[in-house]
Amino acid sequence: MPSEITRREALSGAGVGAALGVLSTILPGSAFAAGKSEDNAVDLLKLPALPYPDDALEPVIDKETVKIHHGKHFAGYIAGLNKNLEALAKARESGKFDDIKCISKDLAFNASGVVLHWIYFSTIGPVSSKAPTGKLLELINRDFGSFETFWKQFAAATKTVEASGWGVLAWEPFSKKLMIMQAEKHQNLTSWGAMPLMVCDVWEHAYYLKYQNRRPEYVDNFAKIINWPKVEERLVTYCSI
Numbered sequence: 001m002p003s004e005i006t007r008r009e010a011l012s013g014a015g016v017g018a019a020l021g022v023l024s025t026i027l028p029g030s031a032f033a034a035g036k037s038e039d040n041a042v043d044l045l046k047l048p049a050l051p052y053p054d055d056a057l058e059p060v061i062d063k064e065t066v067k068i069h070h071g072k073h074f075a076g077y078i079a080g081l082n083k084n085l086e087a088l089a090k091a092r093e094s095g096k097f098d099d100i101k102c103i104s105k106d107l108a109f110n111a112s113g114v115v116l117h118w119i120y121f122s123t124i125g126p127v128s129s130k131a132p133t134g135k136l137l138e139l140i141n142r143d144f145g146s147f148e149t150f151w152k153q154f155a156a157a158t159k160t161v162e163a164s165g166w167g168v169l170a171w172e173p174f175s176k177k178l179m180i181m182q183a184e185k186h187q188n189l190t191s192w193g194a195m196p197l198m199v200c201d202v203w204e205h206a207y208y209l210k211y212q213n214r215r216p217e218y219v220d221n222f223a224k225i226i227n228w229p230k231v232e233e234r235l236v237t238y239c240s241i
Helices: 007-011 017-026 063-094 100-122 134-144 147-159 215-225 228-238
Strands: 165-172 177-184 195-201
Touching (some): 100 195, 134 147, 134 228, 147 165, 147 215, 195 228
Antiparallel strands (some): 165 177, 165 195
């Protein structure tokens, strides 16, 4: 078996194809300083460098949290995904799929972690507009009534995710509307076809060093570092509006 798994092989993995397929379409090659294949596709199986310094999100998120979150947790999902894909390749090679339930479950967990962390780190930054503009604002006003109403709903949904998870702003392609989702444990409660545009990580590793158990305070401050132009860029470029 080859020592490295190519991006195309990764995309064919059972249980991970949907997650990585979404990632490959919503993230432009410039999102992170990641290695690229010959066809200029982002290498999804290697940890990308942060697009800003470790301390760039202070005082909202402290330097140490960013370093641990990116260098340990995000890296851990990528390592787990590589391990899962290797296990799947071995099962295919041997023709023995006795462990496919476990492999598929782990693939969903790690691939979802990779997808959401890519979006998280690439849609926040040190320079943030207070609110969206352009087409994104137009759709938010249409689907939620106003930006203020949207943010109240997004913040409330994010603050009340049970246990660990995410608040998600997504584009739902069938109704062609924006939607807000709670993602518990990030591989659960998904909406098939929905494309995440902006996410707020509320696993405790994302905020605990600074905020301890004060998740609502973290979510309120998170609004200060959202890079709305990047969010709109994903909407306009990768969604059929």
